[in-house]
Amino acid sequence: xxxxxxxxxxxxxxxxxxxxxxxxxxxxxxxxxxxxxxxxxxxxxxxxxxxxxxxxxxxxxxxxxxxxxxxxxxxxxxxxxxxxxxxxxxxxxxxxxxxxxxxxxxxxxxxxxxxxxxxxxxxxxxxxxxxxxxxxxxxxxxxxxxxxxxxxxxxxxxxxxxxxxxxxxxxxxxxxxxxxxxxxxxxxxxxxxxxxxxxxxxxxxxxxxxxxxxxxxxxxxxxxxxxxxxxxxxxxxxxxxxxxxxxxxxxxxxxxxxxxxxxxxxxxxxxxxxxxxxxxxxxxxxxxxxxxxxxxxxxxxxxxxxxxxxxxxxxxxxxxxxxxxxxxxxxx
Amino acid sequence: xxxxxxxxxxxxxxxxxxxxxxxxxxxxxxxxxxxxxxxxxxxxxxxxxxxxxxxxxxxxxxxxxxxxxxxxxxxxxxxxxxxxxxxxxxxxxxxxxxxxxxxxxxxxxxxxxxxxxxxxxxxxxxxxxxxxxxxxxxxxxxxxxxxxxxxxxxxxxxxxxxxxxxxxxxxxxxxxxxxxxxxxxxxxxxxxxxxxxxxxxxxxxxxxxxxxxxxxxxxxxxxxxxxxxxxxxxxxxxxxxxxxxxxxxxxxxxxxxxxxxxxxxxxxxxxxxxxxxxxxxxxxxxxxxxxxxxxxxxxxxxxxxxxxxxxxxxxxxxxxxxxxxxxxxxxxxxxxxxxxxxxxxxxxxxxxxxxxxxxxxxxxxxxxxxxxxxxxxxxxxxxxxxxxxxxxxxxxxxxxxxxxxxxxxxxxxxxxxxxxxxxxxxxxxxxxxxxxxxxxxxxxxxxxxxxxxxxxxxxxxxx
Numbered sequence: 001x002x003x004x005x006x007x008x009x010x011x012x013x014x015x016x017x018x019x020x021x022x023x024x025x026x027x028x029x030x031x032x033x034x035x036x037x038x039x040x041x042x043x044x045x046x047x048x049x050x051x052x053x054x055x056x057x058x059x060x061x062x063x064x065x066x067x068x069x070x071x072x073x074x075x076x077x078x079x080x081x082x083x084x085x086x087x088x089x090x091x092x093x094x095x096x097x098x099x100x101x102x103x104x105x106x107x108x109x110x111x112x113x114x115x116x117x118x119x120x121x122x123x124x125x126x127x128x129x130x131x132x133x134x135x136x137x138x139x140x141x142x143x144x145x146x147x148x149x150x151x152x153x154x155x156x157x158x159x160x161x162x163x164x165x166x167x168x169x170x171x172x173x174x175x176x177x178x179x180x181x182x183x184x185x186x187x188x189x190x191x192x193x194x195x196x197x198x199x200x201x202x203x204x205x206x207x208x209x210x211x212x213x214x215x216x217x218x219x220x221x222x223x224x225x226x227x228x229x230x231x232x233x234x235x236x237x238x239x240x241x242x243x244x245x246x247x248x249x250x251x252x253x254x255x256x257x258x259x260x261x262x263x264x265x266x267x268x269x270x271x272x273x274x275x276x277x278x279x280x281x282x283x284x285x286x287x288x289x290x291x292x293x294x295x296x297x298x299x300x301x302x303x304x305x306x307x308x309x310x311x312x313x314x315x316x317x318x319x320x321x322x323x324x325x326x327x328x329x330x331x332x
Numbered sequence: 333x334x335x336x337x338x339x340x341x342x343x344x345x346x347x348x349x350x351x352x353x354x355x356x357x358x359x360x361x362x363x364x365x366x367x368x369x370x371x372x373x374x375x376x377x378x379x380x381x382x383x384x385x386x387x388x389x390x391x392x393x394x395x396x397x398x399x400x401x402x403x404x405x406x407x408x409x410x411x412x413x414x415x416x417x418x419x420x421x422x423x424x425x426x427x428x429x430x431x432x433x434x435x436x437x438x439x440x441x442x443x444x445x446x447x448x449x450x451x452x453x454x455x456x457x458x459x460x461x462x463x464x465x466x467x468x469x470x471x472x473x474x475x476x477x478x479x480x481x482x483x484x485x486x487x488x489x490x491x492x493x494x495x496x497x498x499x500x501x502x503x504x505x506x507x508x509x510x511x512x513x514x515x516x517x518x519x520x521x522x523x524x525x526x527x528x529x530x531x532x533x534x535x536x537x538x539x540x541x542x543x544x545x546x547x548x549x550x551x552x553x554x555x556x557x558x559x560x561x562x563x564x565x566x567x568x569x570x571x572x573x574x575x576x577x578x579x580x581x582x583x584x585x586x587x588x589x590x591x592x593x594x595x596x597x598x599x600x601x602x603x604x605x606x607x608x609x610x611x612x613x614x615x616x617x618x619x620x621x622x623x624x625x626x627x628x629x630x631x632x633x634x635x636x637x638x639x640x641x642x643x644x645x646x647x648x649x650x651x652x653x654x655x656x657x658x659x660x661x662x663x664x665x666x667x668x669x670x671x672x673x674x675x676x677x678x679x680x681x682x683x684x685x686x687x688x689x690x691x692x693x694x695x696x697x698x699x700x701x702x703x704x705x706x707x708x709x710x711x712x713x714x715x716x717x718x719x720x721x722x723x724x725x726x727x728x729x730x731x732x733x734x735x736x737x738x739x740x741x742x743x744x745x746x747x748x749x750x751x752x753x754x755x756x757x758x759x760x761x762x763x764x765x766x767x768x769x770x771x772x773x774x775x776x777x778x779x780x781x782x783x784x785x786x787x788x789x790x791x792x793x794x795x
Contacts, residue, residue: 004403007361014605016678049443049449050445050448050449053400053444053445053573054445054657056400056401056404057400057404057433059404060403060404060407060433061433062435063408063411064407064426064429064430064433065412065430066431067411067418067426067429067430068422068426068427071418071419071423071426072419073423074410074415074418074422075411075415075416075418075419075422076415077411078408078410078412078415079412079415079729079730079731079732080731081414081415081501082412082729082731082732082736082740083736083740085408085411085412086412086740086743089404089405089749090744092401092558093401093402093405093747094426094751095402096397096400096401097397097398097401097751097754098754099397100393100394100397100398100755100758101754101755101758108754144415144416144419144729144730144731145415145729145730145731146730146731147731148731148733149733149736150731156697187337189685194369202537219717231722239446271387291422291423291426291498292423294423294499294502295422295423295424295426295427295499298427299426299427299430299431302427302430302431302434302435303430303434305429306434307434309435315444316364316446316521317443317445317446318445320450320453321445321449321452321453324533
């Protein structure tokens, strides 16, 4: 063994998935809120129009990262999630093309409005189901998934699906607070508060449910000395929740978005602590599912060169479209 | 009849990729075209380049958006339906696919935002730069995905351990024997496809006497490119054929419809292949010519399919017919490109109604040729996913039932039948609108007014 690249790939993949969740999360959230918003809804769509497809490509990066660094996990998890992934992809297709199609045909406007909002909702719910199924683990024999294509239908997975809907809703509302003004911004603040309460209830429910159903996870969190060492996780989460409420009720514009990211980060850390070091819960660890060293090294070279460039021009794109959203810049 | 998950997964793969490939077939060429137009505008400052570029950029946006969303589906297919293929090949193939994602997808998607929406926000040079980056991104995209496909056709640089491929030499993996030919043949095909669309749209505008100056410029540019790259493509296709003869002789035998090894080799122009009887019915042959075309020698020989056991032969009919469609289209294209140049030299092009009609009629032929070529090469590879080493039947996800795949296929069919016709109709609408005299400033605001009309007006005035 020359150099163990698994920890590095774990971090890179973890960051890519987190980036996707936050960034496509807010534009999916804006999509869901689009169905409820009053007044000039074009502003909602235009607030994400220049960045949504860049955000969505991180889903490909997450998928390809899993495939490249941990192919065994990809070959087991993806077939196990056959229908949630199918539904998610088709929903993303619908909402993606709705951006383009909506502005042209007044007759079909309502259909594509529905596709944009409904597609966002279904895609988000499916992603939540993916998360819940992942936490619960998979039936595996040898190198293959051996369950059925409907193993994901569980109460827990439906709960995480619902949780993610409100989570992305919170991100979307916080994004709108940042990008809009006046009445629409006030409405976004109210929507954000509703989502925040629902998200907190969901976080609490998942935090109780997971250790109750899994002895290993329960021992990890509540055994001594872990209970002391890990206590900052719930405490910091609670503090962020209070700050988020405050920011949504006062004149802050950027803080709600940062707070929402903070809540996602803490939930993400919590799940990582529960499952570590499993990438196929509860059968294969990150090291067992890893691709060959040569494979990981080959793609790492390109990643280390290109990732900073990608992040720089992504930042540039956001910089170009900074400030409050303008009605005249969007899809024609 | 029981539902076969392998057959249905193949149908599903064919369905999603056949639609998807239409978009890169168009956008790879169009991205380069837009970059050229933006460059001409940047260096000459003439408004006409800006107008033509704006016209095509709007169409590009729609087709690219559809390409992104239908492209996101593709990598997940490897996991959902082909998990055993993935498990076996991921150590070799996954970095190539990941490089595509890294280099291309991001380059395209991120700079596209600036290209589409940044016209009034960034200086001209930055807009030109964004256009170039989008074009470069589409080419890198082609590079890596065709490296992946080519390795499946002509694998090398690996070791085969416990039924899994392990990488040994990355240069050998990427630059596998069929890759250079496939890459050049494909990218040229994409450029030709785009050029015929540009030619057809130019002809359509001209016949209606709309945006005449722009339409003539489009047609001139398309014809100048085509007279160079259509013959080039025929040469590249011939070279690709020689490569196939060397590395995938069974595929070549299927393309030629040759069941028996004979010498000298006739050229079968047409026939009805019968795989069960291993014979070509109603064949129309030209003696000796097959050997000359395929091996570039009068007494060359190629192996017939009977040299392989029946379970290692590809079905003949799809590659046989698809190949003939592709080659037939190539000759039509050559005629159109040459006729256009002749008419232009005689100064009769702009008033020549039959040619303008013909240019319109042949506009979609590039897409047909791309699909035909893809059927030729992919079905010709059967019954393998990795040629000679991993069978298609051993590549599918073991947990899937036929009913699962039937359901997912039905959903893909339904969604694509809504999405693609709408997209095509939408692009046709953009074409009908034609190039605009001026960039429309506020026409996108159906539902209200600009938030700050005075400030926006002031900014516009300052431009």
